Amino acid sequence: MRALEQQALTGPEGLRLVDVAVPVAGAGEVLVRVGAAGVNFADVMQSRGTYDGGPRAPYIAGFEAAGEVVALGEGVTTAAVGQHVIGTGAGAFAEYVVVPAVGLVPLPDGWNDEQTLGLTLNWATALISLRPLGQLKAGNTVLIHAAAGGVGQAAVRIAKHYGATVIATASAAKHDVVRRLGADHVIDYRTADLTDEVLRLAGGVDVVLESVGGTTFRQSIEVARRVTGKVVVIGAAAGEATVSNWELNFKHPVHVIGQHLTTTIQQAPDIFAAALEELHQLIAKGVYPPGEPTVYDLADGPKALAELEARATVGKLALKP
Ligand SMILES: NC(=O)c1ccc[n+]([C@@H]2O[C@H](COP(=O)([O-])OP(=O)(O)OC[C@H]3O[C@@H](n4cnc5c(N)ncnc54)[C@H](OP(=O)(O)O)[C@@H]3O)[C@@H](O)[C@H]2O)c1
CATH class of the missing domain: 3.40.50.720 (NAD(P)-binding Rossmann-like Domain)
Incomplete structure (x- = not known):
């Protein structure tokens, strides 16, 4: 599969498009075919090694993805193959990503992958x-x-x-x-x-x-x-x-x-769960409309991150594999 690898912690220009094997979902994980990956300021910080506890190069970048579940790891009962979900898992700037089943959220009714980025x-x-x-x-x-x-x-x-x-x-x-x-x-x-x-x-x-x-x-x-x-x-x-x-x-x-x-998800899961419930109410009320991210090709990921770092962007950014 195609993926963006951070080869050195030199910022967005340290990202390269590479061909790597599709990852395999382990116990408690699911494999997602990425429809759209979310770009976050934390990606910029990780690319420079300034994100506390961030990965060491080389690593497949990105951690927010929305897409279709294509395989379930052992013991997963809370997701189904074919379902579209949003979640966070290391290596989201790729065609496929493995994501922990805990924390996966189904897409709101009628929303597509792109529109859902940013929810969680x-x-x-x-x-x-x-x-x-x-x-x-x-x-x-x-x-x-x-x-x-x-x-x-x-x-x-x-x-x-x-x-x-x-x-x-x-x-x-x-x-x-x-x-x-x-x-x-x-x-x-x-x-x-x-x-x-x-x-x-x-x-x-x-x-x-x-x-x-x-x-x-x-x-x-x-x-x-x-x-x-x-x-x-x-x-x-x-x-x-x-x-x-x-x-x-x-x-x-x-x-x-x-x-x-x-940390909130891990240490105060009740607060996160209540927030998700409230967000669904805000969606139902129209307070939270479907997202309209600026979409870049996966290959243009370095450009997207550089623009985010340079304060040149407005709203959510997405990479399309
Ligand atoms: N604690 C958490 O769990 C959590 C979760 C998600 C995000 N965050 C944090 O929330 C912030 C926003 O994240 P985001 O992904 O939504 O990014 P974003 O707000 O879309 O982009 C960052 C924006 O911050 C402003 N900014 C001010 N000083 C800056 C500087 N020195 N360098 C770069 N940008 C600067 C710029 O807007 P202007 O040009 O308008 O100033 C820039 O466009 C980030 O600090 C991120 O780390 C925290």
């Missing part, structure tokens, strides 16, 4: 971060970073649906997209002073969806409301950042909450 990664991440962890309520104000991105777009729709005022950040060229999703204010964090602007607009925010890190992390802490404000940390696209116990005690008494989906 982007949407579940946004929902879990904003609701059970961020405790977002109607009337709250929320700051959503990278609001035009895969997770960000889902977060804007969810926050608006639950009655929040949304302040979003995005590169200037993406502002129209974010406004169309319902965001009340969009800030170009590269030209405006984010802290001043958010405090001017709202006097502080109840929840921050913090996916950027670097110098932005400090601004997120500064704008969270004292005592009750929550900063839910889900990413570090711009690098590592710290806040001290002294600052949390005296200067910025706010809640800092970490969220990593793989």
Whole structure:
């Protein structure tokens, strides 16, 4: 089969199209013929070796796939051959991928593989971060970073649906997209002073969806409301950042909450299951519409990852094997 192999941790240009054997599903696993693979910021981080616990080169890249189940490993009773599913498994940038049966989700009625990408990664991440962890309520104000991105777009729709005022950040060229999703204010964090602007607009925010890190992390802490404000940390696209116990005690008494989906699925499966149920309700209500990813050929995977890294993309990206 054709697959994209990360041959060195040099970033997207370290990816090469190769021919490898179709993998075999082991106990508790299924083999999926990939209809569409999701591209995530974590793929970029893995390609540079900056994703904590990420694979060592060489490895078949990608970890999100939607497609048809073509073989069941020993003991699998929760999936059927011929069924279309979405799941996460290492090596998704390929014609076939092996995925653990636990965590596989059938496609919503009437949706195809491509449209379903993001369900278990982007949407579940946004929902879990904003609701059970961020405790977002109607009337709250929320700051959503990278609001035009895969997770960000889902977060804007969810926050608006639950009655929040949304302040979003995005590169200037993406502002129209974010406004169309319902965001009340969009800030170009590269030209405006984010802290001043958010405090001017709202006097502080109840929840921050913090996916950027670097110098932005400090601004997120500064704008969270004292005592009750929550900063839910889900990413570090711009690098590592710290806040001290002294600052949390005296200067910025706010809640800092970490969220990593793989850990949530493993350590708090009830939270993940509840999120999936809620997402299906949001689908039924039309709050969560079928996805419209930008689709690249598998061979153009390096280009897709390079564009994602360069902040040149809007919304979800997909690779078609
Ligand atoms: N914790 C979890 O379980 C979990 C799960 C999924 C995703 N995530 C995290 O959520 C974030 C979004 O992921 P995604 O896959 O949906 O990607 P994405 O938002 O589609 O793409 C990343 C966006 O982040 C913005 N950005 C800001 N600073 C950046 C920088 N220094 N380098 C690159 N991009 C920067 C850019 O948007 P602008 O140009 O508009 O600034 C860029 O388009 C990532 O940090 C990812 O690691 C976490």
